[in-house]
Amino acid sequence: MSQDIKDILQNPDPANIATINFGPTHPSTHGIFQNILKVDGEKIISSEQTVGYIHRAFEKLAERRPYNQITPITDRLNYCSSPINNIGWEMTVEKLIGVEIPKRVQYMRVIIMELARIADHLICNSVIGVDAGALTSFFYPFSEREKIYELYEELSGARLTTNMGRIGGFERDFTPVFHEKLKSFLKTFPKAFEEFDSMLARNRIFMDRTKGAGPISAERALSYSFSGPNLRAAGVDYDVRVMSPYSSYEDFDFIIPVGVNGDTYDRFMVRQEEIRQSLRIIEQAYNNLPEGDYKADLPDFYLPPKADVYNNMEALIYHFKIVMGETELPAGEVYHAVEGGNGELGFYLISDGGRTPYRLQFRRPCFIYYQAYPEMIKGMPISDAVLTLSSINVIAGELDA
Numbered sequence: 001m002s003q004d005i006k007d008i009l010q011n012p013d014p015a016n017i018a019t020i021n022f023g024p025t026h027p028s029t030h031g032i033f034q035n036i037l038k039v040d041g042e043k044i045i046s047s048e049q050t051v052g053y054i055h056r057a058f059e060k061l062a063e064r065r066p067y068n069q070i071t072p073i074t075d076r077l078n079y080c081s082s083p084i085n086n087i088g089w090e091m092t093v094e095k096l097i098g099v100e101i102p103k104r105v106q107y108m109r110v111i112i113m114e115l116a117r118i119a120d121h122l123i124c125n126s127v128i129g130v131d132a133g134a135l136t137s138f139f140y141p142f143s144e145r146e147k148i149y150e151l152y153e154e155l156s157g158a159r160l161t162t163n164m165g166r167i168g169g170f171e172r173d174f175t176p177v178f179h180e181k182l183k184s185f186l187k188t189f190p191k192a193f194e195e196f197d198s199m200l201a202r203n204r205i206f207m208d209r210t211k212g213a214g215p216i217s218a219e220r221a222l223s224y225s226f227s228g229p230n231l232r233a234a235g236v237d238y239d240v241r242v243m244s245p246y247s248s249y250e251d252f253d254f255i256i257p258v259g260v261n262g263d264t265y266d267r268f269m270v271r272q273e274e275i276r277q278s279l280r281i282i283e284q285a286y287n288n289l290p291e292g293d294y295k296a297d298l299p300d301f302y303l304p305p306k307a308d309v310y311n312n313m314e315a316l317i318y319h320f321k322i323v324m325g326e327t328e329l330p331a332g333e334v335y336h337a338v339e340g341g342n343g344e345l346g347f348y349l350i351s352d353g354g355r356t357p358y359r360l361q362f363r364r365p366c367f368i369y370y371q372a373y374p375e376m377i378k379g380m381p382i383s384d385a386v387l388t389l390s391s392i393n394v395i396a397g398e399l400d401a
Helices: 003-010 058-062 079-097 103-131 136-156 176-200 204-210 218-223 228-233 264-287 306-311 313-323 365-377 382-392 396-400
Strands: 017-022 034-040 043-050 332-340 343-351 359-363
Touching (some): 043 365, 058 359, 079 103, 079 343, 103 176, 103 264, 136 176, 176 264, 204 264, 204 382, 218 365, 228 343, 264 382, 306 313, 343 365, 365 382, 365 396
Antiparallel strands (some): 034 043, 332 343, 343 359
16 A cells, blocks of 8 residues: 555545445445445545345244245355355254265265355356446356356256255256266366456456455454355465365365455455366266265155055145144254355254254355445545455345344
8 A cells, every 4th residue: 555545534624525336236236235435536534335135034034934945045145156145054954963974875965065166256256347347248157157057957947046955855856867968078178268267367457457356364354253255365264164074075176266465356366266167166076976866864844645645644734734844953053154156155053843943144255345345445546446346246245134
């Protein structure tokens, strides 16, 4: 930061200070949230956030829903990578129950979660390009994201808010069409991705716009409880998949990319490398996909075959109980975290032994990042504030819940 900017921040001239709204409906906020900026010319003196524009009381809603009907809520946290949210919630309930999940289900989950991570990072990084003025690069990743959405659709019937998975596994096994489309994706994606990377990663204009924009040190990032790509960009190699492995992540060989300066360029580059590592993980999981069932032995959460429902009273009773949400879980208290698209996504669940959660709280990475935003943009020009917001990837659905 230059001496001139330091002087402006320390001794602002009231006659030169203007107050402007950055949001709640600004195109670059990528959601409905507001920043009230005080600026001296182009330099930001201070920022005050306003959140809650789309608060939907997800945690309170969950207290009135059966456990197997909460995935439509988790779907709508970070909707750019909704399968990770859903699978994280399902694993939280499985942890409370103490059920053993088949190895095949664990590998299937890894494949789906890493596809979701790729889709999430593609959106984030292509939007950074748009906010830096590089519109062309925005269109390249979207044809690849479309292929990921087709894989979602083949497995769940939906594309964005997928309601993916079930407590204990999946609603169906990988279909022949899914196998065909996944093999095609693994073959064609690397070349398309490197084309996208070549447009921005070493582009002098892009580098000049993003280097030094919105930096944060490792110490400050840790003090704010950062996680995910934003923490790794600051130089801390923390990844839930490695530090607290789940779903057999310990079986796979991959690296944790880290940055140095914690600025917009480092956040972009960390996500780029994470896409490559996600692709490595998917290839390993798919090539070594175990045989077995696509779900655990949990009759309380899986509808019996329709033919049995029509001809067998016990099957009809099970069907009724599941649909009406009459499955009771043991009393207990658990916390489970997964590496979401934006960092550590945690679920803190308290059960009183009833049919619905007694309490449920989400650890939402976007809510944590957004607290640091005023500090990250102080002394920066307004254009860098736009880039910084894009690069920390604040998703309003996860921010407000």
